[in-house]
Amino acid sequence: MFRLIAANVIAGVLLLGLLIAIPVQAAEPDKVKAAALKTYGDIAQAIYEDSTTTARALQKAVQALIAKPSEATLKAAREAWIAARVPYQQSEVFRFGNPVVDAWEGRVNAWPLDEGLIDYVDSGKYGEESDENPLYTANVIANKKLKFGGKSLDASRIDWKLLRKLHEVGGVEANVASGYHAIEFLLWGQDLNGTGPGAGNRPWTDYAKQGCTNGNCDRRAQYLSVATQLLVEDLAFMAKQWSAEGAARKALKSGDNAISAMLTGIGSLSYGELAGERMKLGLLLHDPEEEHDCFSDNTHNSHYYNVVGMLNVYGGEYTRVNGSVVKGPALTQLVRATAPDLDAEMRGKLKATLDSVAAIKQRAESREAYDQMIGEGNTEGNALVQAAIDRLTDQTKTLERVVAALKLKVTFEGSDSLDAPDKVGKK
Structure with missing residues (x-):
């Protein structure tokens, strides 16, 4: 299932490159904005619906693990968790700039814990x-x-x-008592390998009805069950917020403020959150505890799909987990109508960033995990991560020029890891 989802997303990104290269006919600015905001809302709704669907698949796998604990059912639950991360990580671009999402996000993706x-x-x-x-x-x-x-x-x-x-x-x-990372810990357990090879290795017998290891297997199973149910409910709630009558969708009627939210989402995720808190901090400290999916060693995928999410919003195209595509006018058309060269530059910067995180993903799947890449003394791994940080920072600078071209006022979140690295690690 995970490979199919990944293939669909990558195919969607390739289609996106073709789509946004097509010249846009002149249109009234207000109509273009309205169409772009509709696409933005449609993509958000689809992503949160897909996140709910994959969370339900995770819940089914968790129920099977609890009913019949075994190496096989634990493995299936872990695979379902990884698959569930694919659409969700693409949703994080909607967090910044949308108060409805930001106020809720900590319940499902808070970290570190x-x-x-x-x-x-x-x-x-x-x-x-x-x-x-x-x-x-x-x-x-x-x-x-x-x-x-x-x-x-x-x-x-x-x-x-x-x-x-x-x-x-x-x-x-x-x-952090709920959300993806609490569930991740309950499925993998601690990663005790530092920057060495290997993820968490919780035994399936931690859920065994007979031969229980580490005690309290019944309460552990109950915790996992409740946490997974809450995840499904929380995601379903957010999907409704992006439906026609939902609070997040209604907020898109605010015109320029909603366009600013789109830009804020890309810029803040790109710079302060992903380049800064999720990547540069761990690289500065060479600390595996600062990687996003630290129990499962799935961080490379989380970073990759964050960038795919940025492409979705800028280009106006999202490939759903069932292979269907949601697409329409988007930021790229708005920017192109005002500054075509700047739009081309922005698309090029996004592509360069995608290539850089794809290189991390490829290395993680063929050679070493992300926590090894950020380890002290790993020259090649450190350089690969730094290259992605540089691309994220570079695209944010171009996005600032996009904001100026559209005559909007937008502030992107920063990070001490990027803005004041000398303060990192000091009390």
Whole structure:
């Protein structure tokens, strides 16, 4: 399933290159804007619907794992998780600039997380306490009552109410109790390999009804089940927000403000989030804990599909998981009508960025994982990651010129990793 999705997306990107090279006939600016915003909303709705569909497939695989734990059912659940990341990572370009999405996003994709809140950890690698997080090693799966800050929390029943209470409990963002990465940890376990080869290797017997390893297999299964159900519900909720009567879709009627949101999404994801927090920070620290999908070693795919998402929005084309295509007028037409040379430059920069993350993806699938690439002393791997950071930074500079050409005011998110690297790692 994952290979099919990937092939469809890559084919869609190739079609995108052909589509946006076609000259655009002159049209009234307001009509072009309205058409571009409709395409933007249609693509968002389709991506969140696909994210919901693949999350339901993940839920089915998780149910099979819980019903009959085995090496095979654990492997199938992991594969379903990886497949579910493909459409979701393309959705992140809608987070920045759309308040409805940004306020919700932490429930499904918050990271990094202090996994000791959820389940057992190797204290030798993870540590036993944190000055910032009193629940650093709370292990809710093993403990039915949690005490912190003079308070007591009843965790005897693992249900959606408990996970909502635990999520960012105490105002600590690293207390991630739900979403893709909590599920990822429950499927893979900790990656104890540092910058060496290998991902997390949780045994299937952690879910066994007989011969349970590491204790509390029933509560672990319940946690995984509830977290997956919440993921499905959260994604279905967001898909509805982009339907005709949804809050996110209605916000697109704001004209230039909505166009600004489109640009904000590409620029902020490109620069501050992906180039900065997700890539440069880990490279500066040579720290595998700073990679996005750190338990599964799937980070190369997450980065790649983030960039595909940028292409979707700029070019106005998205290839769905079933192979169908959603497309229409988009930012490329708006920019071309005002500054055709700048549009060509922007498309070229996006293509260069896609090539750079594709090179990371290819290396990860044939030679070494992303956490190895950012390891200290890995000259080739470091250079490949830095090249992608440079391309992301470069395309953001061109996007700033796009904003100026469209006579809009847009601010992109920054990152200390890029803007003040001397501060990184210092308290």
